[in-house]
Amino acid sequence: MPDFGTNLDTNRNAEQAYTLIVEEAEKKLRLDKFLADRLPDLSRSRLQALITQKCLLIDGAIIETPNYRLKVGQSVSLSVPQAVDPEPVAQDIPLDIVFEDPYLLIINKPSGMVVHPAPGNSDGTLVNALLYHCGEDFKGIGGVKRPGIVHRIDKDTSGLMVVAKTDECHQGLVQLFAAHDIERSYNAVVWGYPKPASGRIEGNIGRSPKNRKKMAVVPRGGKAAITHYKTLQILSSGAASLIECRLETGRTHQIRVHMTHSGHPLLGDPLYGSQSQSRIRNLPSAAQEKMKSFERQALHAKTLGFIHPITKEELTFSSELSIDLKDLINSL
Incomplete structure (x- = not known):
């Protein structure tokens, strides 16, 4: 994390810190517009609030005015406090x-x-x-x-x-x-059909180096992750499949990341899925219509089993697929 100087009180608790250099094409831009262009993950109103809260330095000096006009070569340092x-x-x-x-x-x-x-x-x-x-x-x-x-x-x-x-x-x-003494299984609808029909996916999961909002299978670092999958039903002549996934580990977005890594992303997944028009055109007409309104990943936590920590009773639960998932599968 860059050193923003002793006058920037919020730096001690910063969750994220950025240092940006003003380029020729950006001279005379308003400070808030410059930040909004460079940091699209933060809204302009949020950036304006951070500026007025003394979270920004230009060439080492605190700037509190969002409409400040920039000069080429200036160093803009922004500290975003932990939410x-x-x-x-x-x-x-x-x-x-x-x-x-x-x-x-x-x-x-x-x-x-x-x-x-x-x-x-x-x-x-x-x-x-x-x-x-x-x-x-x-x-x-x-x-x-x-x-x-x-x-x-x-x-x-x-x-x-x-x-x-x-x-x-x-x-x-x-x-x-x-x-790992919890039994968990999930049902998912994925694009294509996995080969082999059942297997084990292993790959460390960490923050994607290309998109910090996403997780990914990473070659170095990350956390160990293992997913076991089994094909339950091939749908629409192989355009999609209903699968079961069992987890050995519980990483963020694990099933979504591992199935995408294997070439079979989940239908409807807005972050990891590939909802290409060519894939959708291969579906039956009813499924094509269903996909227009299906706006979530096709994933359901189906079973859960464990030994009760207090009573020591063996507990096992199973839940029906949600109505929207049942409708999607029926349309396929």
Whole structure:
């Protein structure tokens, strides 16, 4: 991280830092316009706020005016402070509860629901719903009355999740996940059909060097990841397939990344999928129509099994595919 100098208070807690040099074609540009062009992942309003909050230096001096006009060769340094999660509030949001006892819950999460509040999704999340549903049932996770989120599934992935109510149960579940003693399987619809029909995909997963918003199988670094897959049904004469994936590890976007790496991205995946028109034209007409409105990755957390950390009971759960996934498969 670049040294922005002792006068930039926010640098100590910076999540990201950028140093940019003004080029000839950028002279006399407004500072906020220059930053918006160079850093498209940050909105112009967000950049303007950072400038007025003294998060920016030009040639070592703090600049607080977004309309500052730039000169060729100037060094522009921006520090983006780490985002702070908002305090979750209880909200009356319906939940599909598969199992509940005094220690944990099994939730069948719908697609479109974010698990935990974060910048851009401060409410309407699974945590908000759980706080309302459980209330005083939460005995405290790390000294705070909140749900113990042990694992997450992506916003647009549907299916089963386990949530702890007590600190003891939370710690037990964490240990089970760390030891890979949780049985998990997912159903996915992928482009083409894998050869062989079943197998093992192994490849370290880390941040993509080409797109920092994506994960990728990386040749160096990253975290070890292993996915086992099995073809359940070939669809549309091989244009797509329904597969089952079982995880040995639980990396961010693991199934989506590994299936894309193997040449079979998930249908509807906006980040990793290849929704080319040539592929879509190979589908039946009903499926082509369905794909126009199917705006999420075709992925469902189908089964979940483990030994209850407190009661030592063997628990196994399975959930039906969501209606939109069933419709997609039927159209294929």
